[in-house]
Amino acid sequence: MLGDFSMNADTPIIKVRELSRHYRVAEKSPGLFGSLKALWSGKTRNVIAVDRVSFSIEPGEIVGFLGPNGAGKTTTLKMLSGLIYPTSGSAEVLGYVPWERADPFRRQFALVMGQKNQLWWDLPASDSFDLHREIYSLPADRFSQVLGELVEMFNVKKLLHQPVRELSLGERMKMELIACLLHEPKVLLLDEPTIGLDVVAQQTIQRCLREYNQKKRATILLTSHYMRDVEALCQRVLVITNGKLMHDGALGTIIQRLGAFKQVRLQFAGDQIPVGLKLPQNAMVQGSVVDLSVCREGVSDTISRILEQYPVTDLTVSDPPLEEVVARYFQESTEGVGG
Amino acid sequence: MSAGPTSLLGLSNPSSPWLLSLVKYFNIFKVSLIERLTYRADFLLGTFLRMLPLVTTLLLWRAVYATKDEISGYTFRQVVAYLLLVHVSRMFSSMPGLASGIARDVRDGNLKRYLIQPLDLMAYLLAYRVAHKVAYIVTSLPLYSVIFWLFWGFFEWPDAPRLYVAYFAALVMSFLLGFAFEASLGMLGFWFLEISSFLYLVNTVNFFVSGHFLPLDLLDPWVAGVLKVLPMQYMAYFPAALIMGKAGDWESIVLGLGIEAIWCLVFFSVARLGYLAGLRRYSGYGG
Amino acid sequence: MGADAMQPGRSFIGYLRLLGVFARFSLTREMAFRGNFVMKVLLELVWLMILLVFYQTLFRGVDSISGWDRYSFLFFLGCYYTLEGVVETLFLENFVEFSDLVRSGNLDLHLLKPIDEQFLLSFRLVDWSTVPKLFIGAGMMVISVLQLGHPVGALNIVCFLGTFIAGVSMAYSFLLILSSTAIWMVRNQSLMELWWLFSTLMRYPRDIYNVTWAWPIRIVFSFVLPALLVVSVPAEVIGRATMNPWWICWMGISALLSFVLSRWIFIRSIACYRSASS
Numbered sequence: 009m010l011g012d013f014s015m016n017a018d019t020p021i022i023k024v025r026e027l028s029r030h031y032r033v034a035e036k037s038p039g040l041f042g043s044l045k046a047l048w049s050g051k052t053r054n055v056i057a058v059d060r061v062s063f064s065i066e067p068g069e070i071v072g073f074l075g076p077n078g079a080g081k082t083t084t085l086k087m088l089s090g091l092i093y094p095t096s097g098s099a100e101v102l103g104y105v106p107w108e109r110a111d112p113f114r115r116q117f118a119l120v121m122g123q124k125n126q127l128w129w130d131l132p133a134s135d136s137f138d139l140h141r142e143i144y145s146l147p148a149d150r151f152s153q154v155l156g157e158l159v160e161m162f163n164v165k166k167l168l169h170q171p172v173r174e175l176s177l178g179e180r181m182k183m184e185l186i187a188c189l190l191h192e193p194k195v196l197l198l199d200e201p202t203i204g205l206d207v208v209a210q211q212t213i214q215r216c217l218r219e220y221n222q223k224k225r226a227t228i229l230l231t232s233h234y235m236r237d238v239e240a241l242c243q244r245v246l247v248i249t250n251g252k253l254m255h256d257g258a259l260g261t262i263i264q265r266l267g268a269f270k271q272v273r274l275q276f277a278g279d280q281i282p283v284g285l286k287l288p289q290n291a292m293v294q295g296s297v298v299d300l301s302v303c304r305e306g307v308s309d310t311i312s313r314i315l316e317q318y319p320v321t322d323l324t325v326s327d328p329p330l331e332e333v334v335a336r337y338f339q340e341s342t343e344g345v346g347g
Numbered sequence: 348m349s350a351g352p353t354s355l356l357g358l359s360n361p362s363s364p365w366l367l368s369l370v371k372y373f374n375i376f377k378v379s380l381i382e383r384l385t386y387r388a389d390f391l392l393g394t395f396l397r398m399l400p401l402v403t404t405l406l407l408w409r410a411v412y413a414t415k416d417e418i419s420g421y422t423f424r425q426v427v428a429y430l431l432l433v434h435v436s437r438m439f440s441s442m443p444g445l446a447s448g449i450a451r452d453v454r455d456g457n458l459k460r461y462l463i464q465p466l467d468l469m470a471y472l473l474a475y476r477v478a479h480k481v482a483y484i485v486t487s488l489p490l491y492s493v494i495f496w497l498f499w500g501f502f503e504w505p506d507a508p509r510l511y512v513a514y515f516a517a518l519v520m521s522f523l524l525g526f527a528f529e530a531s532l533g534m535l536g537f538w539f540l541e542i543s544s545f546l547y548l549v550n551t552v553n554f555f556v557s558g559h560f561l562p563l564d565l566l567d568p569w570v571a572g573v574l575k576v577l578p579m580q581y582m583a584y585f586p587a588a589l590i591m592g593k594a595g596d597w598e599s600i601v602l603g604l605g606i607e608a609i610w611c612l613v614f615f616s617v618a619r620l621g622y623l624a625g626l627r628r629y630s631g632y633g634g
Numbered sequence: 635m636g637a638d639a640m641q642p643g644r645s646f647i648g649y650l651r652l653l654g655v656f657a658r659f660s661l662t663r664e665m666a667f668r669g670n671f672v673m674k675v676l677l678e679l680v681w682l683m684i685l686l687v688f689y690q691t692l693f694r695g696v697d698s699i700s701g702w703d704r705y706s707f708l709f710f711l712g713c714y715y716t717l718e719g720v721v722e723t724l725f726l727e728n729f730v731e732f733s734d735l736v737r738s739g740n741l742d743l744h745l746l747k748p749i750d751e752q753f754l755l756s757f758r759l760v761d762w763s764t765v766p767k768l769f770i771g772a773g774m775m776v777i778s779v780l781q782l783g784h785p786v787g788a789l790n791i792v793c794f795l796g797t798f799i800a801g802v803s804m805a806y807s808f809l810l811i812l813s814s815t816a817i818w819m820v821r822n823q824s825l826m827e828l829w830w831l832f833s834t835l836m837r838y839p840r841d842i843y844n845v846t847w848a849w850p851i852r853i854v855f856s857f858v859l860p861a862l863l864v865v866s867v868p869a870e871v872i873g874r875a876t877m878n879p880w881w882i883c884w885m886g887i888s889a890l891l892s893f894v895l896s897r898w899i900f901i902r903s904i905a906c907y908r909s910a911s912s
Contacts, residue, residue: 031910072794091742093909107908111644114748126743130666135659143754144657144746145644303853396827400834402851403842410700411692418695485904544673551677555684565691 010336020064021195027060027097027249028182029083057083059251060097065229067194070221072242072259073231080251081231082121085197088120088229101197115144118188122200126183132169133183137190144191151190160184162216178209184215189220196220197335198230214240235327268292269301274314275322282318395412400516401494404430419565424501425591429562431498432587435491437559438484438517440525440582442476450536453629462630469530469622505592513600518587520607525582527614534618537625558584564593578610642748648782652749653757660760674763679795682770685711700841702873705778709873710839714865717798718833719767721805727759729825730814736907744903752900756810784875794871797882800889801836801864807892808832808859814896815905835861839869860888862903 032052058080073081085093088099088112090106099106104113113244127136138190140232141151146232159165164184166174170185180200198217218241221228226275232238238245238259276282276296287293291300307325314320405427412423421429449472450457461468495502505511532549535542554560563571563631574580585603588594594603644652664671689711693704702710732755735741744754779786812825835855840862843852855862867885870876 086742089746090907091745093905109745111748114746119746124738124740124743127741128663131659131663135662139655139659142652143749145648309817396831399831402848403834403838405840406845406848407699407838409845411696413700414698415696499891541670544670544677548673548677548680551680551684553682555687560684561691563690565695566687567691569686 021067021102022063022065022229023098023100024064024084024088025062025098026060027058027062027084027087027204028060028095028100029080029087029092030056030095056251058087061248061251061253062068062097063246063253063256065227067227068221068225069244070228070230070242072215072238072245073229073248074235074238074245075134075231075233075248077233079248081084081248082199084248085119085199085229085231089117089197090114092110103199115191116193117195117197118191118193119197119301120184120188120199120201122181122203123205125180127172127180127187128172129173134168134185136172136183136187140187140190146191154190154192155186158189161219162186162212176209178205178212179207181213183196183218185216192224194226196226196228196230198231201230202232202234205212210234210236211240217241269303270307271324271326272300272302272307272311273322273324273326274298274300274320277319277321285314285318315319384471394568397499420593421562423564425501425503426562426565427498428503429591430499430585431494431501432590433583435520436583436586438491439480439586440521442525442529445472445476445526445529446533447543448472449530450542450546453625454540457498458629462626469618472530475525476522478582480522493576503591507581509597510590510592510600513604514586514590516604517581517589517607520611521582521586523611524578524607524614527611527618528578528582530618531614531621532536534621534625537628538623553579553582556580557582558587562588563591564588578607578614581607581610649750649753652753656757657760661762664762665807667905671763675766678764678767682715682767685715700839700844702839702841705781705783705832706869707839709775709782710865710869711780712771712776712778713869713873714771714837715767715774715796715869716771717801717805717865717868719764719771719835721809722764723761723768725756725809726829727761728756729813731759733816733825736817737853741907745908751904752810752897754822756806779872782873786872786875790872790875790877793877793882794868797868797885800885801868803889804860804864804885804892805836807833807889807896808861810896811892811899814900817903818906832859832861836864836866840866860885860892863888 033055033056061080061084075081082088083092087094088101088106090109102113102116103112106113127133128139137155140146141148146154159168163184164179164182164186167179167183172180175183176345179312185201196217201217202213206214214237217228217230220226228241230241242259244257245255246253246261257327273295276298279296281293281296281298285298288300291298293299311323311325315323408423408426412418412426416422449468458468468617477544532542532546535545539545556574556577557573559582563574563580563584565571566574575584585594589600589603594600689708689894693707697703699707732741735744735755744758745751747754809825809829812828816825840852840856843855843862852862863881863885867881870878871882
């Protein structure tokens, strides 16, 4: 039976205090002249990737890092895994300072990056797993037990002996995850694990991660810009924008806010929108196309009303882009609307 | 702000335009200097990288000839002259990337336009290579002139003008032969997916067989005899031997030129046939 | 209880064992592309033939080159061939891949493993297609030893092994420094071009550089970047039965110095990589 990690349930397994990461970027305009100019002026810009972020995570939690692209999620994760030095601040994972990269520390956590693969491309996944076992010096019988359980959990038994390059994207991701779980890490850091996968594969990965967390009480920290990942797995969400931690709390409150609106796009027959169509203030009109935001509960009413009265040729209902939603959320909270 | 020499010079006021310009131009100077030095260092390193093997070869042959004046009809100076002349021959006959380029075009499906448009792949490639070669030869002239000037005493230039005509003809034909040979190899790309390792193998063999590495006359007589029958010798050995007077009498030279011309025709035909057959096969895939 | 925070650090034997694992996996991978492997071996054979024909041609014409007679020179060639084989089998592929890893960011994946990064990045891939060079080179050395005019004692053999290993270490350090500096320095010459420079220098006995005008080359490449020593000194120990204590000591010292220097540069470069990435 897979072991249980919830021994010291009272101390946080991940502690982050005022963690910051800046770096200098040479300022230059594009093209040859731009590079020459950059050489002459030597101007650099200070980019703040992560700005004084603080949080604590208890063992066994599944926490989501949510935020638009470039918000600093990956950078934070890389600092927690010791790949990058921070500019200031401190962090402690499993009692170690990550960027000192002690061997015992590296044996107890795993980092999975959605678009990078560590499996040997031309060999079956089972060979990569064997190599992993050797590198982590895992005892043979324990290893086969753990591998057996993981293979069953992810349902990949038939694919073990096929070269990795022949697997689909979703199957490959499953194999990557298995590879990272073979040494039974107590902390699992995932960076965009479901990026590029179809819905079915995403759901499988989500299910397996949930199961792993339940069975082993492993702590999982995952970043995503997909709401779905976060909704499926996380009880707690940290929202990051522009390097700053904007929200740290239960998923419920965020869902209400962020999922409150839906984007509706209507295309009407003819060149123009129908005369007399009443639109709210935030609607955008372009020729015969209208974009509006409608609150979740009111979507079906609004749509059916419009469909009854006007000739609609095309209709799309979608989630608004995350940046917009997050921006709107914080605009609201600073305006003091809601809690 | 007190009046005085410093304020007149604008030095006391940090935002004076005069001072800012001075600082700016100094910075430009500083950065440009570093840039030029880095460029110079890089250039020097690159030149050194290309020169060192020549120096090593030179020193090796010098050590070989320390105990003997002549080996198989070549003196030390003649060997060095030969190796330099072979560089010239290779300058004409080497076709880097030709075969692999054709194979890549086949693999990537870029040949569709040759099926549709009245454009001939080989004519296009030949035109491209001629232009490329002219540019390459022109830009290499300074460096080669320096090297030939340094080693001028090593050469024994013949008197007869017809030899120079023959030499020039041999060089031009070695360009054509090199082109046709590599193009023929490239046509294999129609039948085999991955030919880069094979090409590398062929080029390595060619390096030796063409006489680029050693004068063919230095080898065992029967080996040399076999190699001189092959077409590859025209890509390096033959022009060099011709101008050094090692290709026999005038009749032998003319015969050699004739055979070289025949080999050109042979390989152009092979390339052409390969191209036509390959296109047929290619379009058969309905790509 | 979770895997092995309690486990002691990996021992020397552990690292040796891991080396065996890497060799095994590289072989498996190489066998997945059998055709390519065969081509590579064929290529090595062609180069070998060119080398042997060259050797035979030279010694058909003369009896000795810079004091190296027919069989001493053959020993030198064997030593060169074997040493180059060791470097190509164990290291070259890893260093070529290193710059790709840095560029693609996949280097991160290797930094996460609980293993010394330099070891992992230096030994991960083993090129089996150049393994025949080790045997053929050793064969050339054995054949020549049997024909040498002078006896070869136990001391010569011990010295030879020591200087040979020092030579391999120096070549390794050179490659490591080249690869590491590529992280923070933009260079126009590729790794392979600079390695070819190094191997050109070690290809022939350093005695051929004993010409008055070549002294800068002799000095620089014997003391600053001792490429000239890498094959010559070990080959001299047996091929010419010359065990010059000064050169042997200097070779040992430079092997040690270059190893320490290369490790330091490597660690600094990785730190630089980690400060610069985002």
